[in-house]
Amino acid sequence: MSSPLFSRRSALAGALAAGAAVALPGSASAAPNYSNPLARQRADPHITRHSDGFYYFTATVPEYDRIVLRRSRTLRGLATAPEAVLWRRHGTGEMGGHIWAPEIHHIDGRWYVYFAAGRAEDFFDIRMYVLENDDPDPFAGTWSEKGRIVTAWDTFSLDASTFTLGGDRYLVWAQQEPGIDNNSNLYIARMSSPWSIEGSPARLSSPTLEWETRGYAVNEAPAVIQRNGRVFMTYSASATDSNYCLGLLTARTDGDLLDPASWTKSPEPVFTSNDATSQYGPGHNSFTVAEDGRTDVLVYHARQYEEIEGDPLFDPNRHTRVQAFGWTPEGTPELGFPVADSP
Incomplete structure (x- = not known):
């Protein structure tokens, strides 16, 4: 590739890899530098900055047996913040298998954790579930199980995430659909409560491109950011080895998000493995904002x-x-490349 976009991404990645403070595309400010990795052996990370000024961080642990949470006033502080266990998997039955990809959200004055869980009898029989806590402090109170998120099919499903637009709350997730020969597609539906959807889900994307089907045919882990009159949904594709990468779907904020025709898929991945920085299989992302509140x-x-x-x-x-x-001059996210480890 030799496009202007590729050249800008290469220059940005090189500067960030060298530890320089650089002006981000579409911004007059210098990019803040962070020490990486931020947290070792924490996959599928989700970080949100709440109105109380804290960053809340949860992720998949390698034992796949519990949901953990950290908080800090700064992103850097999450590296050493104490980690609490909010919930552990069941000993039998549902929610007794692999525990994957938790996300924490604050909705209508309550905390919710969305996560995927298998059965004790079949760790990979994965479905989506929700926990709720009505205490203002998610480290206090009681986390109650709201149960499974019921979708159109009782099949492998995971990576639930939620966002609002125009007064409506949406759920986005990945699932195997009967009759489609792949591992997972991306879906969206309106929510009738923080733990349930209404109406028929819309399939937004299936893994059909070459870079989405390496090892496994996967579209999963949707994450949403809204800017410049558009909704951008990144997602992860291919096997979870070095082939793992991020794709991008885009829709207008004034369009019908439940209509697949409202969305366009970028033909190339937007974030991939990089030999120069020795980073492989970047994916399962979330979005947050820097301490300056702008970046x-x-x-x-x-x-x-x-x-x-x-x-x-x-x-x-x-x-x-x-x-x-x-952001590019056209108003789309310019993610660059995964930066090198900090010295």
Whole structure:
């Protein structure tokens, strides 16, 4: 590739890898630098900045057996913040298998954790579930189980995330759909409560492109950011090894988000493995904002090596990483490349 966009991304990545403070695309400010990895052996990271001024951070642990939470006044502080266990998997039955990809959201005065869980009898029989806590402090109070998020099919489903637009709350997630020969597609539906959807879900994307089907045919882990009159949805594609990467869907904020025709898919991945910075399999991202309240920050996991022995799911070294990003003159996110480890 030799496009102007590729050249800008390369220059930005090189400067960030060298530890320089750079002007982000579409911004007059210098990009804040963060020490990476932010948290070792924490995959599928989700960081949100709440109105109380704290950053809240949860992620998948390599034992796949519990949901953890940290908080800090700064992103940097999350690296050493104490970690609490909010919930542990059941000993039998539902929610007794693999526990994956928690996200924490504050909705209508209550805290909610969305996560995926298998059965004790089949760790990979994955479905989506919700926890609720009505205490203002998510480290206090009681986390109650609101149960499974019921969708159109009782099939493998995971990576629930939620956002609002125009007074409506939406759920986005990944699921296997009967009759489609792939691992997972991306779906959206309106929510009738923080733990349930209404109406028929709309399939927004299936893994059909070459870079979405390496190892496995996967679209998963949707994450939403709204800027410049558009809704941008990143997602992860392919196997969870060095082929893992981010794709991008885009819709107008004044369009019908439940109409698949409202969305366009970028033909190329927007964030991939990088030999120059020794970062492999970047993906399962979330978005937050820097301490200045203005600079957008990409949160994701990646490994520091390309070759993996055995099943990548059982390699524990997917580390949480954060880096600032900017916007193209056309108003789309310019994520660059995964930055190198900090000295």
